[in-house]
Amino acid sequence: MKKVYLYKGYERFWHWSQSVIVFILLITGFEIHSSYVLIGYQNAVGIHNITAWVFLVLTIFTMFWHITSGEWRQYLPTTVNLKAQIQFYLSGIFKNAPHPAGKTLLSKLNPLQRIVYGGLTVLVFPVMFLTGFMYYFFHFPMEGVELASLETIAVLHTLGAFCIVAFVIVHLYLMTTGRTITSNFQAMVTGWEEIDEEETKAIETEMAESAKALIKTSNGKNKLKQPRKRKQERVKEESFQD
Amino acid sequence: MKKYAILFLALFMPLLIITLMAQKGFEDEQPAEEKELKLVNYIPKAKRADKEVVDHSKFEILQEDFENAHKVTEACLSCHTERHTEIMETSHWKWERDEVLEGKGVISLGKKNILNNFCIGVSGSEATCSRCHIGYGWADKSFDFTEKLNIDCLICHDNTGTYEKAKGAAGYPKESVNLNYVATNVGSPERENCGVCHFWGGGGNNVKHGDLDKAMLDCSREIDVHMTTDGENMSCIECHVTENHNITGKVFALSSENKNRVTCEQCHTDKPHGDNILDDHLCRVACQTCHIPYYAKANPTKMYWDWSTAGKLDEEGNAMHQPDADGNHKYMSIKGHFVWDDNVVPEYFWFNGIANHQLIEDKIESVPLQMNSLDGSYKDKGYCKKSINPSKIWPVKVHRGKQIYDPVNNTLIQPKLWDKEKGEGAYWVDFDWDLAAQKGMDYLDLPYSGEYDFVETEMYWPLNHQVAPKEQSLKCIDCHTKEGGRLASLGDFYLPGRDQKAGVEIFGILLILGSILGVGIHAFYRAIAGKKYKNDNYLNN
Numbered sequence: 001m002k003k004v005y006l007y008k009g010y011e012r013f014w015h016w017s018q019s020v021i022v023f024i025l026l027i028t029g030f031e032i033h034s035s036y037v038l039i040g041y042q043n044a045v046g047i048h049n050i051t052a053w054v055f056l057v058l059t060i061f062t063m064f065w066h067i068t069s070g071e072w073r074q075y076l077p078t079t080v081n082l083k084a085q086i087q088f089y090l091s092g093i094f095k096n097a098p099h100p101a102g103k104t105l106l107s108k109l110n111p112l113q114r115i116v117y118g119g120l121t122v123l124v125f126p127v128m129f130l131t132g133f134m135y136y137f138f139h140f141p142m143e144g145v146e147l148a149s150l151e152t153i154a155v156l157h158t159l160g161a162f163c164i165v166a167f168v169i170v171h172l173y174l175m176t177t178g179r180t181i182t183s184n185f186q187a188m189v190t191g192w193e194e195i196d197e198e199e200t201k202a203i204e205t206e207m208a209e210s211a212k213a214l215i216k217t218s219n220g221k222n223k224l225k226q227p228r229k230r231k232q233e234r235v236k237e238e239s240f241q242d
Numbered sequence: 243m244k245k246y247a248i249l250f251l252a253l254f255m256p257l258l259i260i261t262l263m264a265q266k267g268f269e270d271e272q273p274a275e276e277k278e279l280k281l282v283n284y285i286p287k288a289k290r291a292d293k294e295v296v297d298h299s300k301f302e303i304l305q306e307d308f309e310n311a312h313k314v315t316e317a318c319l320s321c322h323t324e325r326h327t328e329i330m331e332t333s334h335w336k337w338e339r340d341e342v343l344e345g346k347g348v349i350s351l352g353k354k355n356i357l358n359n360f361c362i363g364v365s366g367s368e369a370t371c372s373r374c375h376i377g378y379g380w381a382d383k384s385f386d387f388t389e390k391l392n393i394d395c396l397i398c399h400d401n402t403g404t405y406e407k408a409k410g411a412a413g414y415p416k417e418s419v420n421l422n423y424v425a426t427n428v429g430s431p432e433r434e435n436c437g438v439c440h441f442w443g444g445g446g447n448n449v450k451h452g453d454l455d456k457a458m459l460d461c462s463r464e465i466d467v468h469m470t471t472d473g474e475n476m477s478c479i480e481c482h483v484t485e486n487h488n489i490t491g492k493v494f495a496l497s498s499e500n501k502n503r504v505t506c507e508q509c510h511t512d513k514p515h516g517d518n519i520l521d522d523h524l525c526r527v528a529c530q531t532c533h534i535p536y537y538a539k540a541n542p543t544k545m546y547w548d549w550s551t552a553g554k555l556d557e558e559g560n561a562m563h564q565p566d567a568d569g570n571h572k573y574m575s576i577k578g579h580f581v582w583d584d585n586v587v588p589e590y591f592w593f594n595g596i597a598n599h600q601l602i603e604d605k606i607e608s609v610p611l612q613m614n615s616l617d618g619s620y621k622d623k624g625y626c627k628k629s630i631n632p633s634k635i636w637p638v639k640v641h642r643g644k645q646i647y648d649p650v651n652n653t654l655i656q657p658k659l660w661d662k663e664k665g666e667g668a669y670w671v672d673f674d675w676d677l678a679a680q681k682g683m684d685y686l687d688l689p690y691s692g693e694y695d696f697v698e699t700e701m702y703w704p705l706n707h708q709v710a711p712k713e714q715s716l717k718c719i720d721c722h723t724k725e726g727g728r729l730a731s732l733g734d735f736y737l738p739g740r741d742q743k744a745g746v747e748i749f750g751i752l753l754i755l756g757s758i759l760g761v762g763i764h765a766f767y768r769a770i771a772g773k774k775y776k777n778d779n780y781l782n783n
Contacts, residue, residue, distance in 0.1 A: 009248055012248045012249065012252065013248050013251060013252040014252070015251030015252070016248070016249055016253055017251075017252040017253070017255060017256045020252070020253055020256045020257060021256050024256075030723075031743065032738060033739065034722065034724045034739040034740070037719070040350075040718075040719075041717070041718035041719045041722050041739065042717065042718045043264075044265055045718065046519070047260060047264055050260050050263045050264055051256070051260050053263075053433075054256055054259055054260055054263075058256075076334075089293070089764075093764075093768060093771075094767050094768060094770075094771030094772075095771065096771075096772075103382075108595055113658065130596060132247070142624060143783060148621075148736060149258070149742075150735075150736040150738065151736035151743075154736055154738060154741075155743055156748055158742075158743075158746050158750065161750075162746075162749065162750030162754065163753070165750075165753075165754050166375075166753045166754055166756070168756040169464050169754065169757040169758055170757050170760070170761060173761040173765065175762070176765075177768075189245070189246060189249050190245040191245070196298060213391050218427070
């Protein structure tokens with residue numbers, strides 16, 4: 001076993017601040033939707049709108065971080081191990097079978113996570129931002145971009161919110177399906193996670209193969225770069241090897 | 243501990259930023275009472291320089307015992323020359339003005355010829371109705387609207403409170419009025435001057451408007467923040483800014499066009515709240531909607547008038563007055579049944595400042611018949627779409643009733659209601675609908691078939707007065723709520739918090755329940771399987 005510095009400082013900051021922001025948005029958002037009365041409609045609207053701006057700022061920083069660090073590749077969907085991962089959740093997990101897609105620095109998300117997080121990132125969140133800000137600016141007399149009704153964007157925004165609630169529920173549960181109940185949680189808190197070396201190697205090989213395949217299909221036009229490790233990380237990784 | 247630093251930072255930084263930003267927003271909102279209200283085009287009374295006004299008692303020409311009221315007007319015009327030309331242009335004088343009505347063209351319209359569902363109309367009964375005309379002698383069609391000495395200056399400019407027009411005297415003052423005293427004590431119109439007609443229209447206090455009430459002569463802040471004697475104590479003309487005797491403001495019971503109006507924005511600007519979301523509402527919601535949550539707050543207003551039951555006399559053949567439990571007329575032989583109400587919740591409609599009217603020649607096309615109709619809809623976005631007037635949600639008093647019409651000609655009837663003596667066919671003395679209808683329609687040279695019946699009517703009075711203190715204005719939740727909100731009946735648009743799509747809700751709830759169920763079942767199996775495979779833990783291999 002070795003300990004790997006899996007989640008970098010900014011990544012963890014982003015994850016946890018986003019979690020707070022998403023909770024605030026959900027709580028106030030569903031009050032605005034009249035699902036319940038909690039802090040008062042005006043407060044809910046005010047906080048929802050402020051939080052949306054904070055979320056936007058965080059998201060811009062995070063996009064910048066993902067692009068500059070190359071980490072965005074973690075969210076590229078892959079079919080490698082996809083079937084195995086599904087089978088793991090459906091049966092393997094009950095038999096204490098090992099995780100089929102072990103975590104590595106190159107691939108810290110399993111194929112299901114890649115699809116779901118990637119989907120959130122490129123579909124749900126953009127739709128929420130887009131409809132949210134249309135909602136926010138809709139009532140201004142904006143020539144040309146004016147909408148006939150709030151209804152469509154409101155419906156989309158609500159559907160997105162329901163999807164996020166469902167995601168949060170499942171996400172919170174899957175947090176407990178790591179090596180131990182709390183290992184995933186601790187990794188996201190401290191950044192460090194124990195990783196099985198043999199698994200890691202196997203995965204790295206597979207990843208390399210799939211990367212090759214990708215490069216091949218794209219005719220070499222968009223060559224995938226391997227994320228560069230910072231020197232610091234490499235040092236840390238080495239020093240924590242068992 | 244250092245490794246938890248990022249967790250704490252990440253958890254508390256957004257909370258801190260959001261709290262600080264929210265706090266700043268609330269600070270901006272709250273201290274309006276301490277901070278000065280944002281106003282334009284208005285100087286609070288406390289800040290105005292004292293102005294020496296003309297002392298009319300020192301003018302020699304006013305030091306006489308005026309033979310009659312016309313002589314007072316003559317004296318006024320001897321100094322204030324040409325003012326009569328201004329007066330004669332106004333609808334206060336003409337009781338009509340040219341207005342464009344959709345589908346009807348330009349029509350000279352006003353109190354002179356328009357029908358309502360209160361006392362119906364003035365035609366044939368001018369001698370009593372003209373008690374509210376700013377003139378002397380309008381008893382019938384022969385009145386000379388071009389004679390400047392027919393102008394009554396005093397009804398608006400009396401500052402003594404002693405000037406009063408007599409009943410049924412075509413606008414002449416009571417014999418008891420000391421014209422010399424009144425003429426030497428004139429000035430700008432006070433609330434009493436406007437109120438004597440605008441509070442008492444329809445034959446009683448607060449009958450018509452519902453938001454214009456004698457209580458506003460001396461009222462608390464709760465009744466009217468602008469006119470309260472505890473506060474700014476504003477007179478009518480502070481808002482109804484007047485130049486050359488053209489008093490701004492119009493009531494859509496009589497008017498049709500969106501012009502010459504008084505607006506809240508003229509002093510309060512179109513961004514009065516210090517809050518973007520609230521200010522943005524002004525694009526589609528009239529200020530009045532939130533700031534006049536109830537009307538008829540001090541005294542009741544008439545909500546329903548059923549003329550069809552009029553005419554019942556007591557055993558001696560005399561007209562009856564029956565009060566309701568609150569002392570308001572419930573039944574009058576001359577007028578029929580009434581329903582009054584106070585602290586009334588307005589009805590809400592889209593309104594773009596354009597009204598239409600049921601003219602006496604118009605056929606009755608639908609029942610209840612709309613005596614006047616307010617134009618507007620959600621889709622009519624006005625300046626959002628380059629035209630001038632967006633429809634806004636507006637609070638309205640709707641006065642409903644039943645009044646006489648001609649079922650053969652299918653038009654409304656103007657009955658003759660008032661006369662000094664019996665035998666002239668006036669309903670209020672002779673109690674004969676057929677005769678009153680005949681007399682009234684003959685007077686207007688309009689056909690009457692000889693048959694009459696009663697038709698249900700509605701009249702729309704947009705509310706503007708009795709603005710509540712801001713702490714009593716409507717809250718978001720009064721409209722943005724699933725059930726029973728103020729805008730429950732305005733169904734032509736999507737309102738956040740009010741409208742939910744059933745399909746979306748069902749999908750959402752199933753999705754959430756499905757997630758919980760799936761996770762629950764999975765966790766349950768894991769717990770059971772966990773025990774079974776305890777020894778098979780690959781970590782221990």
